[in-house]
Amino acid sequence: MDPSTLGLILYGLGLANLAAIYAVMVLGLNLNWGVTGLFNAGVSGFFAVGAYTSVILTAPDSPQFLGGFDLPLPVGMLAAMLFSGLVALAIGAITIRLRSDYLAIGTIGIAEIIRLVLKNEEWLTNGVRGITTIPRPFVGDTALASELSYLAMTLVILLVLYALLEGALRSPWGRMMRAIRDSESTAAAAGKNVDARRLEAFVLGSMLMGLGGALFAHYLRYIGPEATEPITTTFLVWVMLIAGGSGNNRGAILGAFVVWIIWSATELVTRQLPTEWAVRASYLRIFLIGLLLQFVLQRFSRGILPERNPAERAATGPQDKVL
Amino acid sequence: MTPLLDARGLFAGYGGLDILRGCNLTVAPREMVVIVGPNGAGKSTAMKALFGLVKIRDGRVTFNAADITNARPESLAPRGLAYVPQEGNVFATMTVEENLDMGAYTRRGGIAEAKARIFDLLPALALKRRHAAGELSGGQRQMVAIGRALMMEPKLLMLDEPSAGLSPKVLTEILDAIAAINAAGVAILMVEQNAKAALAIAHRGYVLAGGTNRFEGPGPELLANREVAASFLGG
Amino acid sequence: MAEFVNLYLVNGIVLGCVYGLGAIGITMIFGILRFGHFAHGDMMTSGAYIALALVWASGLPVLWVLPLAMVLTAALGAGVHWAFYRPLGTGTHSTIIIVIASFGVALMLRSAVQLFFGVDIVTYKRGFQTPILVFDTIRVLPRHLWIIGLTVVLVAALHLFLKHSRLGKAMRAMSDNPALARISGVGTTRVVIAAWVIGGALAAAGGVFLGIDTQLSSQMGWNLILPMFAAAVLGGIGNPIGAALGALVVGVAEELVTYPWFGDPLISPAYKSAVSFAILVGLLIWRPTGLTRGRVF
Numbered sequence: 001m002d003p004s005t006l007g008l009i010l011y012g013l014g015l016a017n018l019a020a021i022y023a024v025m026v027l028g029l030n031l032n033w034g035v036t037g038l039f040n041a042g043v044s045g046f047f048a049v050g051a052y053t054s055v056i057l058t059a060p061d062s063p064q065f066l067g068g069f070d071l072p073l074p075v076g077m078l079a080a081m082l083f084s085g086l087v088a089l090a091i092g093a094i095t096i097r098l099r100s101d102y103l104a105i106g107t108i109g110i111a112e113i114i115r116l117v118l119k120n121e122e123w124l125t126n127g128v129r130g131i132t133t134i135p136r137p138f139v140g141d142t143a144l145a146s147e148l149s150y151l152a153m154t155l156v157i158l159l160v161l162y163a164l165l166e167g168a169l170r171s172p173w174g175r176m177m178r179a180i181r182d183s184e185s186t187a188a189a190a191g192k193n194v195d196a197r198r199l200e201a202f203v204l205g206s207m208l209m210g211l212g213g214a215l216f217a218h219y220l221r222y223i224g225p226e227a228t229e230p231i232t233t234t235f236l237v238w239v240m241l242i243a244g245g246s247g248n249n250r251g252a253i254l255g256a257f258v259v260w261i262i263w264s265a266t267e268l269v270t271r272q273l274p275t276e277w278a279v280r281a282s283y284l285r286i287f288l289i290g291l292l293l294q295f296v297l298q299r300f301s302r303g304i305l306p307e308r309n310p311a312e313r314a315a316t317g318p319q320d321k322v323l
Numbered sequence: 324m325t326p327l328l329d330a331r332g333l334f335a336g337y338g339g340l341d342i343l344r345g346c347n348l349t350v351a352p353r354e355m356v357v358i359v360g361p362n363g364a365g366k367s368t369a370m371k372a373l374f375g376l377v378k379i380r381d382g383r384v385t386f387n388a389a390d391i392t393n394a395r396p397e398s399l400a401p402r403g404l405a406y407v408p409q410e411g412n413v414f415a416t417m418t419v420e421e422n423l424d425m426g427a428y429t430r431r432g433g434i435a436e437a438k439a440r441i442f443d444l445l446p447a448l449a450l451k452r453r454h455a456a457g458e459l460s461g462g463q464r465q466m467v468a469i470g471r472a473l474m475m476e477p478k479l480l481m482l483d484e485p486s487a488g489l490s491p492k493v494l495t496e497i498l499d500a501i502a503a504i505n506a507a508g509v510a511i512l513m514v515e516q517n518a519k520a521a522l523a524i525a526h527r528g529y530v531l532a533g534g535t536n537r538f539e540g541p542g543p544e545l546l547a548n549r550e551v552a553a554s555f556l557g558g
Numbered sequence: 559m560a561e562f563v564n565l566y567l568v569n570g571i572v573l574g575c576v577y578g579l580g581a582i583g584i585t586m587i588f589g590i591l592r593f594g595h596f597a598h599g600d601m602m603t604s605g606a607y608i609a610l611a612l613v614w615a616s617g618l619p620v621l622w623v624l625p626l627a628m629v630l631t632a633a634l635g636a637g638v639h640w641a642f643y644r645p646l647g648t649g650t651h652s653t654i655i656i657v658i659a660s661f662g663v664a665l666m667l668r669s670a671v672q673l674f675f676g677v678d679i680v681t682y683k684r685g686f687q688t689p690i691l692v693f694d695t696i697r698v699l700p701r702h703l704w705i706i707g708l709t710v711v712l713v714a715a716l717h718l719f720l721k722h723s724r725l726g727k728a729m730r731a732m733s734d735n736p737a738l739a740r741i742s743g744v745g746t747t748r749v750v751i752a753a754w755v756i757g758g759a760l761a762a763a764g765g766v767f768l769g770i771d772t773q774l775s776s777q778m779g780w781n782l783i784l785p786m787f788a789a790a791v792l793g794g795i796g797n798p799i800g801a802a803l804g805a806l807v808v809g810v811a812e813e814l815v816t817y818p819w820f821g822d823p824l825i826s827p828a829y830k831s832a833v834s835f836a837i838l839v840g841l842l843i844w845r846p847t848g849l850t851r852g853r854v855f
Contacts, residue, residue: 100654101594105787109835120828283672290666400743414734429743
């Protein structure tokens with residue numbers, strides 16, 4: 001095959017792989033936000049926990065970090081989900097009752113603490129240097145086969161998750177979650193254990209973010225504390241969800257692919273520029289993504305979000321409107 | 324005589340649901356008008372609609388011959404229209420004196436004199452002038468709420484259930500104060516659950532039920548009307 | 559003892575000043591507009607870099623350009639509100655959309671700074687400073703005295719403004735009870751713009767002081783978000799002076815836990831931010847009204 005065509009195909013596969021990985025995380029965020037109305041601003045934290053857990057459990061022995069368990073990949077990924085779920089359970093048990101702004105700051109805090117731990121506990125994580133001896137499945141003879149098989153695995157995972165989530169949404173559990181999102185007081189009056197349900201959604205969503213982290217680490221074969229920077233991870237995942245239409249699993253996946261393609265396309269453009277400009281241009285990309293988000297919020301705020309903020313009291317009419 | 328406040332054919336409510344269905348109210352200068360009726364009749368909604376806090380879907384409100392239908396609430400104080408809501412009617416974290424200052428927000432001058440007059444009228448407030456309004460008893464808070472509204476020397480004072488949650492003794496004090504305010508020349512439009520006490524001191528009354536007017540007439544007449552008493556005044 | 563005061567207590571107070579100037583803005587916006595402004599840290603970053611640009615352009619020391627930087631950042635705050643928050647319908651039922659928008663604004667401000675100034679660390683021009691001797695044992699750096707002194711002046715001015723001026727009282731009234739404020743004739747636009755102007759101006763001061771004390775980097779403001787929110791909640795949401803005092807507590811607490819009380823510090827200095835997180839979570843669970851019993855939203 002002509003090398004430039006191969007390059008293009010490989011690039012496209014790389015794009016698809018990362019988009020699919022992000023899609024897994026967006027599904028998780030949708031479970032938090034779109035379905036249950038929980039403002040999880042700590043996506044990067046759960047992502048990091050999942051990534052590092054899987055890496056530590058599956059990597060070969062190393063003096064630089066806590067490795068050597070050499071467990072198979074599926075175990076690593078399941079452990080990633082389990083561990084992020086546990087962290088979510090711990091933080092959620094304390095903060096789940098809080099009003100959205102406060103839940104946001106609580107989850108930001110936990111992501112920050114996770115980042116500090118990953119950065120400073122060098123015995124565990126090799127600190128800022130990160131870990132590079134990460135195993136990856138399907139590393140065969142050709143890059144093409146490797147990319148394709150990883151993509152196949154990720155897409156299968158994505159489809160299974162999608163099916164499970166859609167099923168869950170149609171089930172009585174799903175209806176109850178939406179009832180809680182729309183009117184917490186009514187649901188509580190009907191005898192539903194609102195806090196327990198919200199905690200469930202919080203933990204499950206965070207587990208998906210952890211899985212995304214694991215998939216990410218094994219794909220790129222590198223993980224470091226700055227890879228979990230809130231800027232890229234948390235923000236991008238949120239933009240993907242909002243742009244794709246939250247409350248909606250299909251929208252979540254669509255948003256992931258569309259935004260990731262836009263994000264990567266802009267990177268392609270800026271990479272053509274001379275180095276000095278290219279670096280600066282990457283900040284311009286972030287600025288424009290932020291602007292895109294504002295545009296989407298202003299145009300489409302109706303219907304994108306759950307009708308009611310669960311932590312607020314029922315509306316008492318328009319007299320409280322300040323502006 | 325041209326009415327001070329004239330509301331005709333009001334349809335208003337929350338969301339798409341009308342609570343007021345064709346309601347008429349007028350208040351003449353210096354008059355004391357009382358609105359009574361069963362729960363859910365739309366009395367509070369009528370007050371809020373007049374003050375632009377609930378959207379009027381149909382109908383018209385004029386004050387001093389100027390159209391104020393769906394006007395922004397903050398534009399009404401400068402016109403001489405004051406309102407004491409039923410709940411949240413004081414600035415709880417501000418002192419009594421500061422509450423009165425806020426009442427005078429739209430005034431240009433004479434604030435100190437106005438304050439002195441209020442303290443004369445409601446002497447209990449003078450003692451507590453530096454206390455936060457949220458720390459006062461229910462009756463005292465109500466006095467602060469009314470005092471705040473009076474600071475702008477309104478032409479019309481609207482009150483929504485001033486006696487809510489108060490003991491009978493305090494209720495009498497409040498109603499006495501309101502009667503005195505009216506005697507001083509301020510028109511009053513008052514929603515009151517305690518219909519008997521209110522109608523006894525009013526010039527005119529409206530009985531609202533199901534969002535529309537049912538009865539209207541001089542206060543004592545409505546009180547004496549047996550049909551009114553039985554069906555609408557709770558016996 | 560001297561070491562304790564010099565290296566830890568004074569540092570804690572200076573940190574508290576920086577946190578306080580930002581926390582005041584956060585608590586005011588929370589009180590008047592009813593949402594948590596996550597872009598406030600980056601507003602402080604913007605203010606610090608605006609001052610840097612002014613320093614480069616004029617050659618003057620940074621404290622001389624501070625007033626202009628405060629004015630420009632105040633305008634920035636009002637502009638951000640007009641472009642990104644007002645269209646989303648701020649009010650007592652501020653939906654969470656605006657909080658999401660504020661995350662976006664934070665990112666935009668930060669990337670704009672990175673775009674124009676790069677990511678390298680810079681400082682305001684700073685000569686060597688000899689410490690001033692106080693009470694014969696305590697040595698305080700002149701720049702610390704400036705920071706603490708100016709902060710006290712700014713906070714005192716704000717307090718007088720809120721207590722005695724017509725607009726100040728209107729702002730407190732709107733924060734206390736927005737519906738009643740409107741009924742009393744308070745125009746909401748004026749109060750909202752005032753909140754952004756004051757918030758922006760103080761944010762610039764906080765950012766500049768942080769830059770003076772340490773250095774400037776594009777992340778500098780975002781890193782302050784946790785402690786500033788903790789300070790605002792500690793002081794009672796909606797209470798600006800409370801937020802300033804809460805910030806002092808948070809700043810000093812952060813330094814105190816890293817003091818080698820028994821030979822070793824209570825926690826490693828690398829985990830300083832965990833302190834404000836712990837304070838915040840503790841408050842939200844046990845005493846959301848804060849120390850001064852402010853409102854709970």
